[in-house]
Amino acid sequence: MLLRPHCEVAASEVLPSIRAAVVYYLSKHYNLSNYVIAKKIGTTASTVSNYLKDKRSKWDKVNEILNDPEASKLVKLMAKLIAEDKATPEDLSYLMCKTCRTLMRKWQKATCLPIPSF
Known part of the structure; x- marks a missing residue:
């Protein structure tokens, strides 16, 4: 659809x-509580709980991410940086963007446009 840019699809899906x-990996592989995860990623424990209970995402997509070699590597790196308190906002933004671009290419058969210079 012309008036639905890739970023809108990415933001909602x-x-x-x-x-x-990332929340699942922090919970299962680093054994962090919902409260600790929430504090580290800047949200609430109930939001983390909702992620883990499939109320904010589709678990089939989460499983695809975790089973995709390229995407899971990026998710694991984000989780590691977060768990070890080594994540900067810039690092996480870059890794989220890279993961999103990877998944958009695979799931939507779409590539994100380069950012134009004005």
Whole structure:
């Protein structure tokens, strides 16, 4: 659809699944509580709980992310940086964008446009 740019699709469909995958990895592999995860990623424990209970994403997409070699590597790196308190906002933004671009290419058969210089 012409008036629905890739970023709009990503914001509503892809990014929640990436966040849920990171939250899942922090919970299961780093054994962090919902409260600790929430504090580290700047949200609430109930939001983290909703991610883990599939209320904010589609678990089939989360499983696709975790089973995709390229995307899961990026999710694991984000989780590691967050768990070890080494994540900067810039690092996480870059990794989220890279993961999103990877998934948009695979799921939507679409590539994001380069950012034009004005």
